[in-house]
Amino acid sequence: MKIGFTLAEVLITLGIIGVVATLTMPALIANYKKTEYSTRLKKFNSTMQQAILMYNNDNGEISGQWPEPANSTEAMQEFWQEHFAPYFQNVIKLETVTGSRNGIDVYFSDGSQLEMTRSGALDISYDVNGKKFPNKKGRDQYIFLLRKGNFSPYNWTSDIGIVVKPPEGEDNYTKDMADRNNVLRLCKRDQTFCSQLLQIDGWEYKSDYPHRL
Numbered sequence: 001m002k003i004g005f006t007l008a009e010v011l012i013t014l015g016i017i018g019v020v021a022t023l024t025m026p027a028l029i030a031n032y033k034k035t036e037y038s039t040r041l042k043k044f045n046s047t048m049q050q051a052i053l054m055y056n057n058d059n060g061e062i063s064g065q066w067p068e069p070a071n072s073t074e075a076m077q078e079f080w081q082e083h084f085a086p087y088f089q090n091v092i093k094l095e096t097v098t099g100s101r102n103g104i105d106v107y108f109s110d111g112s113q114l115e116m117t118r119s120g121a122l123d124i125s126y127d128v129n130g131k132k133f134p135n136k137k138g139r140d141q142y143i144f145l146l147r148k149g150n151f152s153p154y155n156w157t158s159d160i161g162i163v164v165k166p167p168e169g170e171d172n173y174t175k176d177m178a179d180r181n182n183v184l185r186l187c188k189r190d191q192t193f194c195s196q197l198l199q200i201d202g203w204e205y206k207s208d209y210p211h212r213l
Helices: 007-059 073-083 180-189 191-200
Strands: 091-097 103-108 113-118 122-127 141-147 150-153
Touching: 007 073, 007 122, 007 141, 007 150, 073 091, 073 103, 141 191, 150 191, 180 191
Parallel strands: none
Antiparallel strands: 091 103, 103 113, 113 122, 122 141, 141 150
């Protein structure tokens, strides 16, 4: 007598496997994204820090401003080539952007993208997956600043404190950018501050990170 599975038993088993896969796949994908994004952010931050440190040692404090004229595409390209290009070995394309914002877009071989634009400092947006969606701060875009020779996550505060207002009934935010609870609350309210939270957490996405990747 041969012993085996009936067709019904096989179908039931496959159905159970399908249900389990459906339940677990989102979590697996989210964990993969967290690991991938964390790795890219660590590498980007390290490369930028090393580039600026080496430039400062060799040439004096790096400027946090584009050279004049600000709308010169040649000046933008020269700025990147002089200050950063020698330290990034995986650049596949460089584009200049003019009009409503003046700056450059730098595309890397791992699919990530850097955008530099001019303001009171040098605003730097790093997109861990380039042009792919969602293209939103705190999810795949992270904001940094270059000011007075120092590169850091966005942690700007004015003389009067944090411009961002908390929800009604909550305590005001403080200017202490080393206070994780304060920065976590800021990241929830304004995703621009999320790069500061990730730096505090060693560029890892903790379980209480407030935004979906």
